[in-house]
Amino acid sequence: xxxxxxxxxxxxxxxxxxGQDELDADAFAAAIESFNRFYIRLPTLERLxxxxxxVLDTLAFSPGPMRLTDLTKTEQVSQPGLTQLVTRLERDGxxxxxxxxxxxxxxxxxxxxxxxxxxxxxHDDRTRHLVPLIARLTPAQxxxxxxxxxxxxxxxxxxRGRP
Numbered sequence: 569x570x571x572x573x574x575x576x577x578x579x580x581x582x583x584x585x586x587g588q589d590e591l592d593a594d595a596f597a598a599a600i601e602s603f604n605r606f607y608i609r610l611p612t613l614e615r616l617x618x619x620x621x622x623v624l625d626t627l628a629f630s631p632g633p634m635r636l637t638d639l640t641k642t643e644q645v646s647q648p649g650l651t652q653l654v655t656r657l658e659r660d661g662x663x664x665x666x667x668x669x670x671x672x673x674x675x676x677x678x679x680x681x682x683x684x685x686x687x688x689x690x691h692d693d694r695t696r697h698l699v700p701l702i703a704r705l706t707p708a709q710x711x712x713x714x715x716x717x718x719x720x721x722x723x724x725x726x727x728r729g730r731p
Contacts, residue, residue, distance in 0.1 A: 612693040619645060621690065623653060624662060624679060628687045633676035635668065662686065 608618065616624075626642050627634060634642075640650050654677055657663040662683035668674035702710060725731075 607694065610694050610697045612690050616686065619643065619653060620657065621686070623650075623657065624683050624687055627663065627677060627679035628684055633666070633678040635674055635676060637674075639677060657683070 622643055623639060626639065636647065636650060636654065639645075639654075640647050643650060645653070654663060654665065658665055660682075662680055664678045664680055665675045666678060668676045702713075705713075
């Protein structure tokens with residue numbers, strides 16, 4: 569299987585060198601922005617702010633609990649604003665704050681099962697809205713999106729600083 573991956577990487581490198589694999593970053597950004605404007609506004613059963621959902625999503629997909637200072641960086645929210653939000657989320661049972669075992673002065677924010685359910689519910693709601701729209705695409709359009717999924721996932725991982 570690694571040989572197959574290496575062969576694909578070699579082909580991708582050759583395509584890059586031949587100039588056959590150019591991606592217009594501006595057109596790509598415009599398409600993603602247009603899709604995001606639509607996607608984030610899909611109706612959902614959970615009526616929570618974008619920042620609240622973003623914090624829950626970040627915690628749900630992080631490798632473990634996070635310090636408030638790290639959440640402040642990822643969410644681009646002020647420390648006082650994030651502290652207030654985490655206090656509300658904790659009151660609502662969506663997160664828990666616990667002492668950091670490696671640094672008694674710091675606190676780690678853990679997502680609770682209730683917090684995870686919010687994310688799953690939102691994902692399920694969005695999927696229900698997308699299914700009939702995807703059905704209206706041509707087979708070639710559906711195949712093109714399916715083929716792009718691994719690259720989009722990789723691009724998101726790179727953007728998050730993951731190898």
